Amino acid sequence: MSNGNYSIGGQVGGGFGASMGGDYGSQGGGFGGDGGGDGPTGGDLIFDVTTQTFMADVMEASRQQPVLVDFWAPWCGPCKQLTPIIEAVVKAAGGTVKLAKMNIDDHPEIAGQMGIQSIPAVVAFKDGQPVDGFMGAQQESQVKEFIEKLAGPAPVNQADAFLEQAEQLLVEKDFGQAAQLFGAVMQMEPDNVKAICGLAQCYLDADELERATQALDMVPEDKRSEEAYTAAKAALDLAEQAASLGDLAGLQERIAKDPQDLQARFDLALGLNGKGDKNGAVDQLIEIVRNDREWNEDGARKQLLQFFEAWGFKDPASAYGRRKLSAVLFA
Template sequence: MSNEHNPYASAASPYSASVQFGTQPDADAQAAATAIKDTTTASFATDVLQESRKQPVLVDFWAPWCGPCKQLAPALEKVVRASGGKVKLVKMNIDEHPSVAGQLGIQSIPAVIAFKNGQPVDGFMGAVPETQIREFIDRVAGKGAGPQIAEALAAAAQAREAGDLQTAAGLLEAVLAEQPDNVEALGGLADLLLETGDRAGAEELLAGVPEDKKDAPAVAAVRAKIALAAQAAELGDSAELERRLAENPKDHQARFDLAMIQNALGKRTEAADNLLAIVKADRTWNDDAARAQLLQFFDAWGLMDEVTLATRRKLSSMLFS
């Protein structure tokens, strides 16, 4: 897709909105040789988050004592090297670097999480067969589209970060014209529609997601946002809830409802702090509803969102101190 055919592109745009689809030469031997590396907590942002804005990055969370990890590693590395540069593989030893796995909520290994544009988008756990690994990589990378799809998705993410929602939408629509079942584009466009107030349009787009991809993180996050918005719309006036809390700081229901409204208004930190306050005061309140709601917020905000990461640390410290 070129600017000539993209009604949303701008000649003065500070990011690339010109993306062409078509075949490209296979990755050369050097690309295959550099497709796999180890990472640390300190280098994770560079090796994974930044690199995933160029192409999908798979993170293999493993440990030396893990038998299934040793079974998975040779097959995973073989398929990655044979993928022709579709993806990169980054390996993280959770014994030496446990914090990232903890922030992502990984509870068993081996776990392989795919990142695109700085966000986790898909994954699997266990020592799966080579054919399943190949299918996973094809799904993550966009089989048949190669770097062009990734380039368009990266440009869309950059446009959105810059506040240019029209260009972002145009790029995502171009991806869907090439790959109608691309879950990252479907989720991204649905999220844009939701942000601009078109909830019905977002729901209609999500209804078309293939059944086997309905649980993909990019799609699940938008569904979570829609559910939260619907809940918040039924909660009434935040000023009245704040008045109730001023009179009785132990009114957990008022604090819970206020957190829901704050989240709907984009006040994530305030919403998280109110739910954390309930967990700290009485975790058993309403069958642990505050902690459960925080987990739903994390799904909607994204696993690597700054508020998600900060709140997860606070919650872990509170529960295990």
């Protein structure tokens, strides 16, 4: 993003960095003195910086890793657009870069000495010197490209990589390999809710309901509102309901004799879902909605929504069910 027309305060490219370098090094008192005041602690990636803390928190810190300085003000509309974007990209960068936010209304000295005449302005510091920057609101992809050019791509998180592979294996119904990878993630991150629930799903798909229950019991209480847990718990509840139905042939015979036997259709839907026939389960519930929307206090539609929660939004059966339900409700 440091192209030929990059400028802050009319200074271009190397001239910007070179013209400020000596001043920074020689103005310890003006740019922070002893570095007093509240600054970042430990591994803080995003923090506020003041004139007093600039030397320690930006200049010196940039010798360890690049530091971006976001010059902003409360009245600046584009600043409000840029700040959440740059914060998100910095967090996703995995600690390769830090972000210091400087309110120029409260601390105008540094921006003035750097010749910054409009905001938002972002300046990158590395090895104690300003090396690059941009002005104005930017798209997330542009900010990401800027940071990767400055600090390199974010390191690959092995747990995330294993989790992605395991979830794909689950879709491909390779439950053994998926379970091994979910287990590997849990070794690295014991409280990883997606890994725990993924392992539970492997057990569910193998009809090992007791082991699935034991796996879900490992999810910490304070994380049981997360989508991965609620979906897995819904799937377990459905599997337990299906297991209690036994052989489905009797239900199918009841429907053949009396197509208006809505309870038989409802129970058959649960059983079909338990056997992996999701579309068949949808069809039975849709037939109930078509015949009697109010049956069992709107029970068929509510059961469809529970299916969708258990299957997940991206599951093709969820999309199939939503299409069928919309067609019936809005016909």
